[in-house]
Amino acid sequence: MRRVRPALTALGAATVMLVSGCAQPAGTGDTATGSTDTITVNEAIRGRLPESVRERGTIQFATDPSYAPMESFAPDGRTIIGFDADLAAALGSVLGIKIEMVPANFSTALDETAKGTYDGVLSSITDTVEREKRADFINYFSAGTAIVVRRGNPTGVTELKDLCGQVVAVEESTTQEDLLKRSQKGCAGRPIVIRTYKTNSDALLQLRTGRAVAILNDYPPAAQLANDPSSRTHYQLASTVQYEPGLYGIAVAKSSPALRDALHEALRQLMQTGVYQELLLRWGLTTGALQDSSINGAGVSSE
Amino acid sequence: MWLRRIGTRGAGAGSRLFATYAAASMVSVAVLGAVLIQGYRDDAAGRGRDQGLAQAAVIEEMAVAPALDGADLAAGLTTTQRDRLQRATDLAIFRGSVIRMRLRSFTGQVVFADDGSTAGGISVAAPAFKAATAGSADVAVVPDTERDTEVIRVLRPVRAGASGQAIGVLEVYLPYDTIAIHLQEQMRVAYLRLGAGLLGLYVMLALISWSTTRSLRRHAARHAHEAMHDALTGLPNRAAFRARAESVLESAVRGGSRGAVVLVDLNRFKEVNDTLGHHAGDELLQIISTRLAGTARPEDTVARLGGDEFGLILPGLDAADVLRQLEGVRAAVTEELTLDHVPLSIEASFGVALYPEHGDAVEELLQNADAAMYQGKRGAHDVVLYSGQSTVHPTQWLVVQAELRHALERDELVLLYQPKIRMSDGAVYGLEALVRWQHPQRGLLPPPAFLPAAEQSGLIEPLTAWVLRRALADQAEWTTIGHPWSVSVNVSARNLEATGFPRFVADVLAETGTPPERLTLEVTETAMAGDRDTAIAAVRELAGYGIQVAVDDFGIGYTSLSQLRGLSVAEIKIDRTFVAGMPHDHQDRAIVRSVIELGHGLGARVTAEGVETPRVRRWLAEAGCDDAQGFLFSKPVAWPHVLDRYTAEDIERRRRAAGASAAAEPAQPDETTDHDVPVPQAG
Numbered sequence: 001m002r003r004v005r006p007a008l009t010a011l012g013a014a015t016v017m018l019v020s021g022c023a024q025p026a027g028t029g030d031t032a033t034g035s036t037d038t039i040t041v042n043e044a045i046r047g048r049l050p051e052s053v054r055e056r057g058t059i060q061f062a063t064d065p066s067y068a069p070m071e072s073f074a075p076d077g078r079t080i081i082g083f084d085a086d087l088a089a090a091l092g093s094v095l096g097i098k099i100e101m102v103p104a105n106f107s108t109a110l111d112e113t114a115k116g117t118y119d120g121v122l123s124s125i126t127d128t129v130e131r132e133k134r135a136d137f138i139n140y141f142s143a144g145t146a147i148v149v150r151r152g153n154p155t156g157v158t159e160l161k162d163l164c165g166q167v168v169a170v171e172e173s174t175t176q177e178d179l180l181k182r183s184q185k186g187c188a189g190r191p192i193v194i195r196t197y198k199t200n201s202d203a204l205l206q207l208r209t210g211r212a213v214a215i216l217n218d219y220p221p222a223a224q225l226a227n228d229p230s231s232r233t234h235y236q237l238a239s240t241v242q243y244e245p246g247l248y249g250i251a252v253a254k255s256s257p258a259l260r261d262a263l264h265e266a267l268r269q270l271m272q273t274g275v276y277q278e279l280l281l282r283w284g285l286t287t288g289a290l291q292d293s294s295i296n297g298a299g300v301s302s303e
Numbered sequence: 304m305w306l307r308r309i310g311t312r313g314a315g316a317g318s319r320l321f322a323t324y325a326a327a328s329m330v331s332v333a334v335l336g337a338v339l340i341q342g343y344r345d346d347a348a349g350r351g352r353d354q355g356l357a358q359a360a361v362i363e364e365m366a367v368a369p370a371l372d373g374a375d376l377a378a379g380l381t382t383t384q385r386d387r388l389q390r391a392t393d394l395a396i397f398r399g400s401v402i403r404m405r406l407r408s409f410t411g412q413v414v415f416a417d418d419g420s421t422a423g424g425i426s427v428a429a430p431a432f433k434a435a436t437a438g439s440a441d442v443a444v445v446p447d448t449e450r451d452t453e454v455i456r457v458l459r460p461v462r463a464g465a466s467g468q469a470i471g472v473l474e475v476y477l478p479y480d481t482i483a484i485h486l487q488e489q490m491r492v493a494y495l496r497l498g499a500g501l502l503g504l505y506v507m508l509a510l511i512s513w514s515t516t517r518s519l520r521r522h523a524a525r526h527a528h529e530a531m532h533d534a535l536t537g538l539p540n541r542a543a544f545r546a547r548a549e550s551v552l553e554s555a556v557r558g559g560s561r562g563a564v565v566l567v568d569l570n571r572f573k574e575v576n577d578t579l580g581h582h583a584g585d586e587l588l589q590i591i592s593t594r595l596a597g598t599a600r601p602e603d604t605v606a607r608l609g610g611d612e613f614g615l616i617l618p619g620l621d622a623a624d625v626l627r628q629l630e631g632v633r634a635a636v637t638e639e640l641t642l643d644h645v646p647l648s649i650e651a652s653f654g655v656a657l658y659p660e661h662g663d664a665v666e667e668l669l670q671n672a673d674a675a676m677y678q679g680k681r682g683a684h685d686v687v688l689y690s691g692q693s694t695v696h697p698t699q700w701l702v703v704q705a706e707l708r709h710a711l712e713r714d715e716l717v718l719l720y721q722p723k724i725r726m727s728d729g730a731v732y733g734l735e736a737l738v739r740w741q742h743p744q745r746g747l748l749p750p751p752a753f754l755p756a757a758e759q760s761g762l763i764e765p766l767t768a769w770v771l772r773r774a775l776a777d778q779a780e781w782t783t784i785g786h787p788w789s790v791s792v793n794v795s796a797r798n799l800e801a802t803g804f805p806r807f808v809a810d811v812l813a814e815t816g817t818p819p820e821r822l823t824l825e826v827t828e829t830a831m832a833g834d835r836d837t838a839i840a841a842v843r844e845l846a847g848y849g850i851q852v853a854v855d856d857f858g859i860g861y862t863s864l865s866q867l868r869g870l871s872v873a874e875i876k877i878d879r880t881f882v883a884g885m886p887h888d889h890q891d892r893a894i895v896r897s898v899i900e901l902g903h904g905l906g907a908r909v910t911a912e913g914v915e916t917p918r919v920r921r922w923l924a925e926a927g928c929d930d931a932q933g934f935l936f937s938k939p940v941a942w943p944h945v946l947d948r949y950t951a952e953d954i955e956r957r958r959r960a961a962g963a964s965a966a967a968e969p970a971q972p973d974e975t976t977d978h979d980v981p982v983p984q985a986g
Contacts, residue, residue: 066466076438077460077469078409103468198373201465 041096042269048262049095057097059119059259061088061250062104062112064171066201067221068228069283070124071101083283084122087140087267090275094266105198107173110134113253120252120259124218126175127249127298136257137249138264139297140276141288144242145176146222147214148207148235155213157238165190166213169206172196176216179244208234220285247290247297260295267293317516324508332504336497340490347486352442355455355477358400359440363461363473366391367406373463376408376471380415392417402447402454403476406461409436414471424474431458435472444479453479533607535585536592544606544614548665551604551618556663562618563625563657564668566676567595567636570650572611575642583642587649594635598628614669622657622688629653629686637685652679653686661689677755703756706742711765715741718773719939723791723910723930726923732930733789733823734781736774737939738766754795763797771808775815775822777942786946791823791853796830800837805844812850819849823874827855831866839866846871853910858898867905875902877928879913885922896926903927 046054053059063084065071071082080101092099102118109121114134127137149157157163163180164187170176173196180194195212197203200221206212217225219242225235250267252260270276271293280286370387374380380388388406395401396417406415411427413420425432431441440459447454455477460469531543539547548564555562569591576584588611595605595613604616615632617625632653639648654676656668671689679687710716720734740748757763771792778790798804812819824845831838831854842852853874854867858881877898884891895911902909911923914933923931937948 064466065468073467073469074438075467076436077462077467078438199464199466201467205465 039090039093039270039273039275042094042266043096045094045262045265045269046096048258048265049097050256050258053097053119053259058100059097060100060102061120061122062109062118063101063121063123064106064109064199065101065103066171066199066204067124067218069224069285070218070220071122083141083279083285084124086279086282087270087276088122090270090279091263091266094269095262106171106200107198110251113251114255116253116255119256120250120263122250124221124248125251126218126246127296128175128178128246129298131251132296132298134254135251136254136260137247137251137296137298138260138267139247139249139294140267140290141248141285142245142290143218143220143248143288144245145179145216146219146240146242147238148204148217148222148225149214149238150207150210151232151234151236153236153238157214159239159241160243161186162238163187163192163214165192167193167195167206167211169195169197169203169212169215171200171203172198174200174216175244175246176218180216214238220288224284247294248288249297264293264295317512317520320516321509321512324512325505328501328504328508332497332501336493339493339497343486343489343493347482347489348444351444351455351479351482354482355442355457356440356459358455358477359442359457359459359473359475362395362401362404362475363459366395367461367473368463371406371461371463371470373468374470376406376414376461377410377412385415388415389417399478401475402450402478405474407432407472407474409471425456425458431456432472432474434458435460435474436469438469447476453483455479536589536607538592538596538613539604539606541606541608541614544604544608544616545665547604547606548614548616548668551616552658552663552665552668555618555658560619561658561660562616562620563622563655564665564672565615565617565625565629565656566608566654566669566672567613567615567632568652568654568676568680569611570652570680572649575647575649579643579645587640587642587647590640591636591649591651594638595632598632598635600628622660625655625657626686626688629655633685650685652676654679654689655686656689677759703753704760704762707740707753707757707760707762707766710740710742711762711769715743716766716769716773717741717747717941718770718777720777720790720942720945721932721939722788722937722945723932724936725930726920726928731786731788731945733791734778734942734945735791735825735932735939736770736777736793738770758795758797761797763795764801767792767794767798768807768811771811772815775811775817778817778821779815781942781946784946787821789821789823789851791825793825793827793855794830796827796838799826799830799841805841805848805850808845808850809848812848820851823851823853825853825855825874825876828857828859839870842870846873856912858894864901872905872907874908874910875905876910876912876932879933882911882913882919882923882933883915885919886916892922892926895923895928899926899928 063071063080065073065080065082067082069082071080071084073079074081080103085101088099088101101122104112104118104121104123106123106125109118109123109125110131111134112118113121121135124141124143125131125137126143127139131137147157147160147163149155155162155166157166160179160183163183168180170180177194177196180192184191195203195206197206200215200217203212203215204225207215222237225231226237250263252263267276271290277286277289280289367388370391371380371384374384392401392404396404401417404415404417405413405424407413407424411424411432413422413424416423427433431443434441435458438460440457442455442457444453445456446452457473457475457477459473461471461473462468463470531539531546533540551562554560569587572584572587575587588607591613592605592607595615599605599615600617602618604614606614606616608614617628620628633651636651637648639646641647654672654674656662656671656675658668661671662668675687675689678690679685717739719737719739721737722731723733723735724730725732738750738754740753742748745752754763754766757766774790774792778788781788794804808822808824809819812822826838826842831842846852851873852870853876854872855876856878857875858878875898877895881891881894881898885895899909908929909927910930910932911919911928912932914920914923914931914935916935920931920935937945
């Protein structure tokens with residue numbers, strides 16, 4: 001089943017889609033020293049890529065496009081858009097290769113990457129100590145977890161303990177699933193009924209249909225659900241609290257340190273030239289901006 | 304007949320008007336209908352599309368996407384997925400809610416079809432398919448080749464799960480029948496309504512055009528009638544008469560038929576108007592119109608040409624028939640009538656021009672009829688057939704009148720004199736003044752060439768005045784050299800009718816110092832005929848002044864003897880027709896003898912006109928005639944020439960010669976009128 005979809009989206013197409021089709025107010029390049037249009041290949045960084053990658057000219061990142069604004073399907077149902085998609089394209093531009101975003105199952109993406117099915121995972125995946133055992137993480141964003149409930153909050157959920165005894169939907173293998181499991185301790189005798197789903201959209205469907213009282217999302221998609229005109233009539237945030245803030249990371253197989261380092265250098269260049277900031281601005285994500293990128297920073301930033 | 308022709312023209316115009324209205328409204332109703340029907344079609348198609356999109360969305364989301372459960376279509380379906388899809392669609396196909404459904408990968412491969420076939424389906428290159436691969440739904444109402452109806456075709460991406468990932472294209476065909484039936488019903492109703500509306504419109508338009516053309520037709524007919532008819536009498540007017548005459552003549556020329564154009568003029572109309580008022584005049588005209596129309600045959604035309612002048616067109620008659628019919632007309636017209644309690648007998652003059660004898664053009668015939676009528680007015684007969692001779696062409700009258708006016712100013716007129724010879728001694732008793740016109744181009748003209756024109760125009764009064772003055776002046780000259788001859792001047796009926804004429808004559812006599820008894824005014828018998836009271840009164844007044852009055856052309860007019868009785872007539876002139884007939888007609892001799900006796904009985908002198916042979920002269924002398932006048936004695940000459948012939952010696956010599964060579968004297972039988980005789984210039 002885990003077959004690589006051939007010939008996905010062209011880098012240019014992704015960029016154009018991002019500029020012209022996205023709902024976010026698009027800042028133009030004048031806010032930063034660099035522009036996404038004028039990124040030139042940094043040969044020094046490109047030179048650090050593994051020989052095989054340079055020859056192939058293409059790498060594939062697994063992603064679960066059910067997490068707007070980080071990654072989601074465009075209206076055509078096939079193109080993947082979002083900050084992660086734009087970041088991948090920008091990284092590709094620095095490295096002089098094409099980085100394809102491939103729809104994949106989030107719960108198995110890390111394992112498939114370790115097996116070599118994908119070159120990495122770029123899917124709003126939070127860098128955790130646990131996950132660092134399976135892959136290396138190039139940190140590029142910071143976000144905590146928020147509780148999303150139905151508009152009007154009919155069950156009166158304001159914090160995690162309010163979820164005790166309630167059905168909560170969550171995408172499987174996410175830090176949110178972990179958080180819920182860890183929260184069971186506070187629910188004496190009335191445990192949270194945790195339902196996990198393959199994608200975040202499937203989990204959200206449970207909330208929409210009323211079969212779950214809440215879902216847990218990273219803050220950026222949660223905020224989008226509560227604010228975007230197409231969804232805000234159905235959802236709202238239970239509170240403004242972000243639980244367990246962590247770093248997102250681009251996961252790369254531990255067997256590919258050269259790719260990891262090249263990507264890290266490329267990301268740092270994007271951060272230095274302002275392209276990174278501009279992309280965050282475009283997608284309304286500046287609150288999660290990092291000053292600099294680290295590798296495997298889970299142990300450093302969160303307990 | 305004309306009205307009917309106008310009527311049929313009107314009906315044609317009515318249907319043309321209706322046809323125009325009908326065509327115009329047909330076009331607009333057709334356009335309206337087309338717009339309406341197109342609107343219904345668009346509406347139906349729009350509803351079909353909306354319904355198709357909605358149904359396809361439901362099918363995709365409720366049946367197809369759940370059955371696929373996130374399958375990768377490019378890899379084909381599992382048996383389970385295929386079974387689920389089959390179950391989901393079978394009932395809908397069976398019930399007819401869905402006609403055909405295919406599930407296709409983005410490359411166009413038919414992954415699933417309700418009938419199990421992997422063939423068919425829309426081309427990958429079709430815009431509809433491309434739109435679906437790009438994420439948008441496409442809907443169209445297309446013909447269904449299998450069922451010969453229309454179906455709604457929808458192509459839309461299949462989104463496998465909540466994340467919105469498109470995995471393929473759903474191609475579904477949905478029934479359009481209900482919408483089509485509804486559309487047909489709507490169109491049927493629309494056609495019915497349009498048809499009914501058009502029908503109603505036509506009925507209304509027909510009524511409108513009928514009423515419009517009817518009023519137009521009436522209007523036109525009234526106008527045409529007014530244009531062609533005289534308002535007072537209701538008879539056709541001059542224009543209608545002319546038009547009718549033209550058409551009659553045209554057909555006469557074609558068919559070789561004959562007929563007559565007749566002009567009728569009432570003789571005393573002006574008097575009626577003056578004495579009884581215009582109402583009476585109008586009433587008289589109406590009565591006469593009725594009588595004229597009453598005597599007309601159906602094919603005849605009676606028209607009022609203006610004033611008291613009427614016109615008749617009598618087609619299909621020869622001269623005798625025309626005169627016979629006109630005698631009836633005359634009898635009807637002159638029948639006594641009562642106006643304002645005054646019994647009247649109106650006479651009329653009829654001028655007849657026959658076609659084709661007197662012309663085949665309206666103008667020509669009218670002129671000839673006019674000339675004939677004028678002759679009738681001057682003469683003894685009411686009905687006068689155009690003779691073709693001896694009348695000045697009426698069209699020249701205007702010219703003659705204008706020239707005559709100049710002639711009076713330039714003194715182009717001359718007076719010639721014919722002596723009246725006393726039978727007892729052969730001496731000159733008096734001279735009759737005869738006017739001639741020394742025309743600068745046409746030479747010396749006799750009275751018939753210009754007197755009618757003068758009478759028509761009123762120039763007769765200055766003309767007579769001129770003649771009178773000149774005659775009296777000439778008389779003064781011969782008086783000076785010792786000749787006591789009286790002078791005779793002809794006056795016309797117009798002169799006598801003019802008010803103040805006797806007074807005028809008396810004034811002229813006073814101016815010249817002429818004794819009234821030395822002037823004789825010759826009045827034609829016709830001028831005093833009938834009940835011409837004005838003329839009679841004038842004659843009485845003249846006689847009262849001591850002026851001698853002679854009755855000219857006696858015997859051919861209508862003078863009643865009772866009128867002569869009351870008048871102090873000084874002289875009676877026997878008309879030349881009786882004198883000329885005397886040698887061989889004992890009746891003429893009897894008449895002449897009687898007239899001589901009558902004249903003497905009334906105390907008047909009797910003069911014989913047209914004496915041309917010594918034999919006649921002798922007979923007259925024996926009969927006791929007082930004076931004689933004619934070529935036997937002298938042609939009209941300038942007065943000094945009278946002196947040449949009638950000196951005392953000459954008279955003596957001629958008396959002797961007359962006795963000796965009466966038979967040798969050349970008769971001049973052709974010279975029946977002194978007017979036509981070439982006259983030597985006055986010297």
